[in-house]
Amino acid sequence: MADTYDLIVLGSGPGGYVAAIRASQLGLNVAIVERELLGGICLNWGCIPTKALLRSAEIYHYMQHAKDYGLVAEKISADIDAVVKRSRGVAKQLNQGVTHLMKKNKIAVHMGEGTLTAANKVAVTKDGKTEEISAKNIILATGARARDLPFAKADGKRIWTYRHAMVPPEMPTKLLVIGSGAIGIEFASFYNDMGAEVTVVEMLDRIVPVEDAEISAFLEKSLKKQGMTIMTGAGVEKIDVGANGVTASIKAKDGKVATSEFSHVIVAVGIVPNTENIGLEALGVAMDRGFLKTDPMCRTNVAGLWAIGDITAPPWLAHKASHEGVIAAEAIAGGHPHAMDPKNIPGCTYCHPQIASVGLTEAKAKEAGYDVKVGNFPFIGNGKAIALGEAEGFIKTVFDAKTGELLGAHMIGAEVTELIQGYTIGKTLETTEQELMETVFPHPTLSEMMHESVLSAYGRALHF
Structure with a gap:
């Protein structure tokens, strides 16, 4: 039975x-x-x-x-x-x-x-x-x-999914990452920090495309500064696997196709x-x-x-x-x-620098018909960030200009994956800019930037 x-x-x-x-x-x-x-x-x-x-x-x-x-x-x-x-x-x-x-x-x-x-x-x-x-x-x-690419089936040797990338049979020397969502960017960041030469290919016009456009632009600049090659508006058309590596044919934004040699490939194009x-x-x-x-x-x-x-x-x-x-x-x-x-579900990407967001991007808010007020505060204006040696990044907040409703928050920089929950709670409680402005933030903390970003949206930033 x-x-x-x-x-x-x-x-x-x-x-x-x-x-x-x-x-x-x-x-x-x-x-x-x-x-x-x-x-x-x-x-x-x-x-x-x-x-x-x-x-x-x-x-x-x-x-x-x-x-x-x-x-x-x-x-x-x-x-x-x-x-x-x-x-x-x-x-x-x-x-x-x-x-x-x-x-x-x-x-x-x-x-x-x-x-x-x-x-x-x-x-x-x-x-x-x-x-x-x-x-x-x-x-x-x-x-x-x-998700596999039809012309690049994962074999665990030269072509990897995230699962293979977590238990690599060897350290890549020259790595191609196809896809720049959270998984692709996290592994690109990991292997770049560990010493691999990393190239990221993204089909859309910017990396981490679900994030706010300013976040994407800042991350791309940062990753390039760290030594990565970033190709947007590009696509991998063919991969040939050899005994010692792979040859990838990549169509660039200008339509030209070039071949490049890599030791390994990570495919991160969805689920x-x-x-x-x-x-x-x-x-x-x-x-x-x-x-x-x-x-x-x-x-x-x-x-x-x-x-x-x-x-x-x-x-x-x-x-x-x-x-x-x-x-x-x-x-x-x-x-x-x-x-x-x-709209109240936060997203976090643990690359270097980290990314975190909740709610609508500025573009999505405008598409939805909102008249918006936008605040932006840089890490370089925060004492704790400077003391930590982490002065790279910014926090952006998007408000409904008519009601003061917090529509979205977008961050890039050290420990923002921990900071984002403050805004998530605020959105769940349907907070307004006035309540956030009247909240006391401890000093010295990175969280003070959250307060300053709100103040910035209304022309009241104190430290920048």
Whole structure:
């Protein structure tokens, strides 16, 4: 007889395991199904281990610039194998943490490949054996995988996805990164800091194209200063793989095609949702280009079937998946959670310098019909940034000129991925410029720039 639960969660990434925990807290009998490792891609092969790699690169960068801080560090070198080993250790620690959380919250873990056999049933297959479990409600949280280029299939040797780039068989000497979204730029930044010669090719007219145009321009200038080659409005048309490297044919913005030699290639051109072969077609689940359609409470069009995270609409971010997991769990338990507002979801890119943003860009705000007031404050005007030796960057805020509503905030510079949450809270609370102006910011901190940027939008900046 099949095990029966109140809820089955298919996938244990940051959306799935959080949904399972919240549902358990609300008194539901919960099972989670995972085919590989608890914690999913984010904890094991994504957000967390990449940040461990980037931290090593950051420390290496500081050591190489020790004299800027009045220090002496000689014969500095990097051991890529040791850097990767540390990263994998961090991932293992967090995987064990999720395992503990499942036990603590009395969540039944079924390891294996999960397939829907009905709207309320899942077949779990492992080592040739299949068990069937059922529940009144099922949350799909199966995530996504890297998109391949048809002419550049990842082989793990010369052509890499993000997963290969986290455990490189060797240190690249000359690296081509195709795509300049968060994943592409983070790996470009990591390998550049570690000593590789890096070229980034972006099809659109600017790098990190989802960010505000001023952020993109500042980052491109910074990365070029660090030694990277940045090609925008360009495309890779062909890649030939050899024993010792690859030859790439790249069409530049002017239409001319040139060939260049690289030791390795990272393909970072988007994701593909893991929605195939899990029984969705037979159930008639509504999709859009493979992504599941959901209502504001994460329901699909099939009763009892819910979907969260990277298999649904963008943005495809771990924290968005986790929040959706809470929304779905609370709705299933009979609550009335607030629907997700995409405009209040912050985005962070951990390159050097860091990028963080929330809400509308200046251009998007104008397209939406807003009359805007824009504030801008540079890191060079902040005492803490100068003391840290991190005077590169700025903070930009966008307001509705009529109401004072904070429409968006955009940052580039040291630790902005930590600062952005202040503006995110402000947006969630529907704050106005007046409330932000009247808030006391501690001194000396980087956060003072957030205050100054708001003041700047209204011609009241004090320190620049």
